[in-house]
Amino acid sequence: VPTTIPALGYALLGLLQQKPSSGYELRKMFSSTSLRTYSDSPGAIYPALQRLEKQGLIRGTIEDSSGLRRKQIFHVTSKGLTELKQWITRPVTREDLIWGESEVLLRFAFSESVAGRSGAIELLRSLEIALNNHVPELHSELNQIRSIKGPTSGRLAFECGVEGYEHLLHWTQRALASYEKERKGASS
Amino acid sequence: VPTTIPALGYALLGLLQQKPSSGYELRKMFSSTSLRTYSDSPGAIYPALQRLEKQGLIRGTIEDSSGLRRKQIFHVTSKGLTELKQWITRPVTREDLIWGESEVLLRFAFSESVAGRSGAIELLRSLEIALNNHVPELHSELNQIRSIKGPTSGRLAFECGVEGYEHLLHWTQRALASYEKERKGASS
DNA sequence: TATGACATGTAATCTGTTACATGATTAG
């Protein structure tokens, strides 16, 4: 029994938490939206669903009420919901930033429906802290690159990466601000 | 003989093209820089080097001149250089953007030393075109998301992604401008 | 009745991760 779940598994859990669906519907959602980063091939999605079911995180029920198709609708179990919530609310680490901002964003995308507004805000705060630690690190690495002679394109590419993290930080702060502003209006 | 080379392989080729190195040195470069996104574990790097050598893209020579260590120094063959140049100068596609800007950036980082200033500029132009096609697509997807009710966090996360591509486009244009400016000064 | 979309899978292959194993060299 493997203990870690790959990003694709969490993406499936997140979608199923929002609305129980069949494997085919999930596949369509992946291929038609920008979630296609996490693979849209049947050879990835169906085995992933089988794994999640084997782990007790989702359960599939056969729909034969209206049509006769042996279509299976999967829904998240309470165990799955717990796992999903843990994945989302876990503090953002340096490693999370290094090996892909996209997974953090995926966690945030699902945060509100899984962990509520407060969970979303908490995640943003954690992300802000991690970025505030990471960005200066990148700047010092950049200075090192600038000091040694090397191809211009290498330096430019690195600068692009650094700016990407800076942009993420600004976005985080804007997102936090928008949540704060919303709070003033309605209570929830 | 597999026809496609994973990103790690190209990263290795690119580094070796800049300077012949041993597996250990390469590993250190990966783990100490932001290249660590492409794995820094020996279980990935050494097999990757073996594959590249089997494909005739690199060749290793045993250094026993000074120290007695059976350290192997790898260098890129002419076939490897051709392969690397093709990877870098191939036009940027929509798919390239979707499944990871980082690989495009890696291509650009090596472009100047492999394909010269003109190759770097060509790559940037191609990237600009691809982004100019892709960003409007994302905006229409964003409008669709905005129209249907859904969790705020989902929309915010998507907006972050779109802005990321917009940032990349701005960076591309700035990089191009910096190359243009440089041209005015010195000829090369 | 034949075509295409719906719907679900499997098999072969490749790559990466983790964890372990090995031996050489240098510093204390």
Added chain:
DNA sequence: CTAATCATGTAACAGATTACATGTCATA
């Protein structure tokens, strides 16, 4: 001498890609 670092690997396993296989349903 022994501990740490240099340097190179292997083995077991998990997961993704590609391509293929299968069967259902609606429609022309």
